Amino acid sequence: MNLITNNIKMPATFDHPEFHDHEQVLFCSDKKSRLRAIIAVHNTNLGPAIGGCRMWAYDTGDAALTDALRLSRGMTYKNALAGLPHGGGKSVILGDSHTDKTPDLLRAFAHHVKCLAARYITAEDVGITNKDADLMASIAPNVGGTSQSSLGDPSPFTALGVYCGIKSAAQHMYGSDNLAGKYISVKGLGNVGFRLADYLHKDGAKLILSDVYEPNLKRAVEAFGAQSVSPDEAHAVDCDIFAPCALGAGLNSQTIPAIQAAIVAGAANNQLETNQDGVRLMERGILYAPDYVINAGGVIAVAEPLGPNAASNTIARTRAIGNTLSQIFTDAQKSGKPTAVIADRLAEQRFMA
Numbered sequence: 001m002n003l004i005t006n007n008i009k010m011p012a013t014f015d016h017p018e019f020h021d022h023e024q025v026l027f028c029s030d031k032k033s034r035l036r037a038i039i040a041v042h043n044t045n046l047g048p049a050i051g052g053c054r055m056w057a058y059d060t061g062d063a064a065l066t067d068a069l070r071l072s073r074g075m076t077y078k079n080a081l082a083g084l085p086h087g088g089g090k091s092v093i094l095g096d097s098h099t100d101k102t103p104d105l106l107r108a109f110a111h112h113v114k115c116l117a118a119r120y121i122t123a124e125d126v127g128i129t130n131k132d133a134d135l136m137a138s139i140a141p142n143v144g145g146t147s148q149s150s151l152g153d154p155s156p157f158t159a160l161g162v163y164c165g166i167k168s169a170a171q172h173m174y175g176s177d178n179l180a181g182k183y184i185s186v187k188g189l190g191n192v193g194f195r196l197a198d199y200l201h202k203d204g205a206k207l208i209l210s211d212v213y214e215p216n217l218k219r220a221v222e223a224f225g226a227q228s229v230s231p232d233e234a235h236a237v238d239c240d241i242f243a244p245c246a247l248g249a250g251l252n253s254q255t256i257p258a259i260q261a262a263i264v265a266g267a268a269n270n271q272l273e274t275n276q277d278g279v280r281l282m283e284r285g286i287l288y289a290p291d292y293v294i295n296a297g298g299v300i301a302v303a304e305p306l307g308p309n310a311a312s313n314t315i316a317r318t319r320a321i322g323n324t325l326s327q328i329f330t331d332a333q334k335s336g337k338p339t340a341v342i343a344d345r346l347a348e349q350r351f352m353a
């Protein structure tokens, strides 16, 4: 039966602007624990999809779906460029991780994850901790980033990769990767942002910190003796490098004209609101480190099989992010194309081959 000619309306997900041939989108609920979640498997050409779980108080169900679709697609590109034998997927749980997260809710979510054991591996992301991953792993074998199944919390590796990526960007922009005395605005001081700030502080960078969650801001400001700024101004402060480490879509037609930094390089996923924003950054002469390239350290750690060399292999592969970025920066400069376009092409050559 031809659905189109019979004029039967397709479900809204297929028409969603962020739907890009996703292989599978699963809407999960559990009445008792009040679970509402979405698991999106974008592409499994290179192997089972891998990508963390985010818990966030989305304003609408559509905002959650948008996030799941965008993030899962980004994981396909990230995993391909990181050289992993994995496709891309991601999951989101709707709710405030500070007030709505319960063991029952995580268990209910894990039962849904378990049904996708051959196709999707989850781990922690915003709002989900290493401890939460441990709890979910007691139900589903396809949970990584736990203290038992792999190298544990992937955030330290993500932070290391972002640090190496920032140094690579500095080398390209300034001819030196020395960060001493550079003013760096770090927005978002959670699992990754705090550790990144620590690396930068140890290198002698001058930190300008921001976070919407006061305890995280206070902890970082005190630890690094840094100045703070309102999260709404983090992109616009006078600095050399802007490191977005909160949530996505922070680089757009409103924020880009106000950016003072010469480099944008941070951990947040989906930093560009639209593809056009990559062009806007390039036209302003701002060097942008594509998000899914620079923040791949965590997934590299989750994907690494346990063994005596797991940590050293992961650190070596994570440090290599700096080299990948260096190639992307050079190719972008030569071709006059945005760095994000160059990264996408490289990734597509791998997962579409």
Ligand SMILES: NC(=O)c1ccc[n+]([C@@H]2O[C@H](COP(=O)([O-])OP(=O)(O)OC[C@H]3O[C@@H](n4cnc5c(N)ncnc54)[C@H](O)[C@@H]3O)[C@@H](O)[C@H]2O)c1
Binding pocket: 124, 125, 126, 127, 128, 154, 155, 156, 158, 187, 188, 189, 190, 191, 192, 193, 210, 211, 212, 213, 216, 231, 232, 245, 246, 247, 248, 267, 268, 269, 295, 296, 298, 299
């Ligand atoms: N954890 C990882 O290993 C990993 C890997 C790859 C990418 N990422 C991405 O990096 C980013 C940070 O991840 P994380 O694990 O550190 O999350 P996290 O939840 O530990 O920290 C996020 C921080 O950002 C803050 N924040 C949220 N919205 C903000 C805003 N508008 N302005 C300022 N601060 C804001 C939160 O209060 C929190 O302190 C996310 O985009 C995540 O998807 C994380």
